[in-house]
Amino acid sequence: MNSDQERTNKIGAGRPASAFQRMERVPPMLLMLYLGLGGITVLFLMLVVAYAYTRHQSDAPTGIYPLPRFFSLSTIVLLISSYTINQARRLYAHDDLTGLGRCLGATLLLSSVFAGLQVLGWRELTTQGVALDGVASGTFVYLLSALHVAHLLGGMLFLLALLLRTHHASRDAVRSLVFIRNPYRRLQLRMITLYWHFIDVLWVGLFAVFLFLY
Numbered sequence: 001m002n003s004d005q006e007r008t009n010k011i012g013a014g015r016p017a018s019a020f021q022r023m024e025r026v027p028p029m030l031l032m033l034y035l036g037l038g039g040i041t042v043l044f045l046m047l048v049v050a051y052a053y054t055r056h057q058s059d060a061p062t063g064i065y066p067l068p069r070f071f072s073l074s075t076i077v078l079l080i081s082s083y084t085i086n087q088a089r090r091l092y093a094h095d096d097l098t099g100l101g102r103c104l105g106a107t108l109l110l111s112s113v114f115a116g117l118q119v120l121g122w123r124e125l126t127t128q129g130v131a132l133d134g135v136a137s138g139t140f141v142y143l144l145s146a147l148h149v150a151h152l153l154g155g156m157l158f159l160l161a162l163l164l165r166t167h168h169a170s171r172d173a174v175r176s177l178v179f180i181r182n183p184y185r186r187l188q189l190r191m192i193t194l195y196w197h198f199i200d201v202l203w204v205g206l207f208a209v210f211l212f213l214y
Helices: 002-013 019-025 028-058 069-093 097-128 136-170 173-181 183-213
Strands: none
Touching: 028 136, 028 183, 069 097, 069 183, 097 136, 097 173, 136 173, 136 183, 173 183
16 A cells, blocks of 8 residues: 555646746745735736826827936946845845845945936926826836836845844854855745846836836
């Protein structure tokens, strides 16, 4: 009987894992992040559809005002920050906490620059006569970009906490070893990297929408 059970286990072991089994293997925090990203995606899709509908209903021609140049500059800055945080995972894999701290710090700095450029972009919109309480299609530009910055700020807080922990661990050999071998820290870095790339892709999508509809 035991041999039959072992044979059954061997047969089952050769089968590919089902979708439910793969989902069970995902850490709960990572699964919550996936669900959160899905919710954010739905929210922005609804707002973009509403923006496109409002723009269509207004019958106003596009391209009357140029898209703020600070939006273009901020896009470049955010793409660079996505590159720096991607390097952080490589440095963590090589046990380089000093380099990891620099990458996280550079990403935090670049994201701050991005937020500042967004504010300058809003001021440029105001200079063009696009008021926050004016035409609905113009209000959506403020709303979408501000909502994106709000989600970015949430990621910046998480990034700052991870940066401080990394800096604290890098000052002592024992703490460094514990930090590197801690699977929870590896998961945190994976989550912030995933979230950052998501925020990056989200802004590129919004920027493309602005180019066509503004």
